[in-house]
Amino acid sequence: MSADQISIIIVEDEPEFRRRFAQIIDGEPTMRLAGVAANKREAQVLIDREDFDVMLIDLGLPDGTGIDLIRSVSQRKPDVDIMVVTVFGDEQHVVSSIEAGATGYILKDSTPADVISCIRLLRAGGSPVSPVVARSVLRAIRSRMGGAGTSGASAPARSPNAENNPLSARETEILQLLAKGMSFNEIGEILGISPHTVTAHIKKIYRKLAVHSRGEAVYEASQMGLLKT
Structure with a gap:
């Protein structure tokens, strides 16, 4: 070395x-x-x-x-x-x-x-x-400084499938698999759809959540309570 x-x-x-x-x-x-x-x-x-x-x-x-x-x-x-x-x-x-x-x-x-x-x-x-x-x-x-207009506690994440979920059932399913670290090809095999279709769904997910990457999508979805833990 x-x-x-x-x-x-x-x-x-x-x-x-x-x-x-x-x-x-x-x-x-x-x-x-x-x-x-x-x-x-x-x-x-x-x-x-x-x-x-x-x-x-x-x-x-x-x-x-x-x-x-x-x-x-x-x-x-x-x-x-x-x-x-x-x-x-x-x-x-x-x-x-x-x-x-x-x-x-x-x-x-x-x-x-x-x-x-x-x-x-x-x-x-x-x-x-x-x-x-x-x-x-x-x-x-x-939050700790009280600048968020709260008593200092973070708002709890909402439960999965919350009413404000902007994603379709298929998009939520794909995002759940993304959060597990699966590739587009692996997601396609699991769901029985083509990688091209997976990519199209993911583009819609990014647009709806106003994000630009897998990590940001998973983070925003977790904050919204859209992912199962």
């Missing part, structure tokens, strides 16, 4: 995203993949064994929460930068991650170039945050 290379570990339970982020790191000469973990237990072994500069971590792990790992690494290895990479950007998770020690927070639909850029920014002392996530942080700050 070159002394100039950024050493990275990935903690992600979804195989598709695990492979994607590993490929992004492997394809960047200035970075080195030090290890990959699919759950909290594997991550703990990796953290104890490896020396690394950056941890990319998802919050929803099958055997516990990523928040505990963030807190542990930030306390035991203060020189390590921690970047949350997730589908959801709700206020509670964003603020909890930052309070635990995360120094960056991006959505899983970030492009490979964005992921590489964010890792470099982390090591340069910055705190990269996806725009839709930054919106959550600002909302949380306003």
Whole structure:
């Protein structure tokens, strides 16, 4: 390993995203993949064994929460930068991650170039945050300051299939699969429709929710209570 290379570990339970982020790191000469973990237990072994500069971590792990790992690494290895990479950007998770020690927070639909850029920014002392996530942080700050015209508590998400759902049943179904990290082709196979039809539905979803990406669509839908938890 070159002394100039950024050493990275990935903690992600979804195989598709695990492979994607590993490929992004492997394809960047200035970075080195030090290890990959699919759950909290594997991550703990990796953290104890490896020396690394950056941890990319998802919050929803099958055997516990990523928040505990963030807190542990930030306390035991203060020189390590921690970047949350997730589908959801709700206020509670964003603020909890930052309070635990995360120094960056991006959505899983970030492009490979964005992921590489964010890792470099982390090591340069910055705190990269996806725009839709930054919106959550600002909302949380306003809420705590009482600037949102409330008593300081965030409004609870509405239940799925709320009356104000602007999406059709098919669009909601597709969005639910998007939130699980499935590709357009996989969604088409599950629903028995062509990838072209899936794309057409997703364009309508983006337009109705006034968003421009998968991550933003999932975030807005979760805030509106349109997704099953």
